[in-house]
Amino acid sequence: MSNVGPEGRSFHQITQADLQRLAQIAADDLSDFFDRHPEWAGQYQNRVLGTALCQGAASHYLHGEAGINDFDVYTFFARNPVRDWYAKRNKTADFGVPKFGTSVDQPGFLGRRVDLLGRSLDVSVGTDVGLAIRRWLQAGRTKSAQLLAAKAVVLLSPADRLGEVVWPAPLDAVSATL
Template sequence: MAAIELADLHRLATLATDAEAALFSQHPQGSGRYAGRLLGRALCQGAALHYLDEKNGVKDFDVWSFYAGYGDWPFPARWRGTRDFGPSKFGRYPSDSPNYSGRRVDLLGRSLPVPLGTDPAEALRQYLAARRTASAKALAAKAVILIDPLDRAGEVVWPV
C-alpha cells in the first residue's frame, strides 16, 4: 500500500525502455521499425488507480508504451515483456514466481493511428474514449498515468 512516487514512475519507464530496446534489436525489420516513434509510456490499470487514490492495492505494474503507427505495420499487439521491479517498498506479490525479487512489471505496447509528435496525453485520451478494442476498453475502465516523457511523469491521462 506504499505510495507510488515520481522516482518509481521513472524506474518503470527505464525498465520499459530497456525491454523495448532489446525487442527492437532482435527484430529490426519488424517491431524494430518502431524505434524512435514513441509517443509516450503509461502506468495503467490497478497500479495507476493506486497512484491516484493509494487505496487500490498493487498486484503488479502494467506499463504500456504507445507509438505513432505506420499504416502498413502495427506494433506487435501480442508482445508482452516482463521485468522485475526489484526489492522495494512494494515487496513482492506472493503468487509470483520466486524469480521476482519485487513486484512484476508487465510491459505491453500499441501503435496508434496518429503522426509522430502528437501530444501523448491527447493521443491516449482519443484512443481510450473511442474504446474500439478490448485493450482500450480495459484500460479505460481504470486509470492511465503518463510515465514517459519523463518531464510529464505523473500526469493523469485517464480518467479525464
C-alpha cells in the same frame, strides 16, 4: 482483471522515483527488443509517443486505495501504416526493488512483476501522447482500450511529463478532445 485479494497486494505509496524506475525498465526493454529485432526497430523506433502506467497500479498511484498486484506499463506508438505494432507482445520484468513485495505469481522476483506491453494508435508521429491516449480510450474500439479506460493512466514518458494523469481525463483535456 486480477483475482488477487488484499493479502496479495502492496499498499505502499508509489512515488516519482518509482515512476522513474518503471520508465527506465520500459525503456531498457524496448531498447533490447529493438536491438534483437531490427525489422521492428526500423518500423517503430521513431514512432514512440510515450509510456504510461495503467490499470490498477495507476489507480493506486492516484488514490492509494486499490493496492498493487503488478505494474502494467504500456508503450504507445504512432501506427505505422505498413505494419501494426505487435500487440500480443507481453514481456514480464522484475521491479527489482522489494519495496512493494513480490507478486503472488512471481515469488522468485525481488520486486513486483512489471508487465510491458505496447499499442499502436491511429495518429501521426509527433501527436501529443496524452491527447492520443485519451482519444483512443474515449473511442473504446478495442478490448484493450475498454479495459484500460476502466482504470487510470499515468504518463512515465516523455520524462518531462512523468506522473501526469492522462486518464481519467482532466476536464480541460476533455474539452480539448471534443
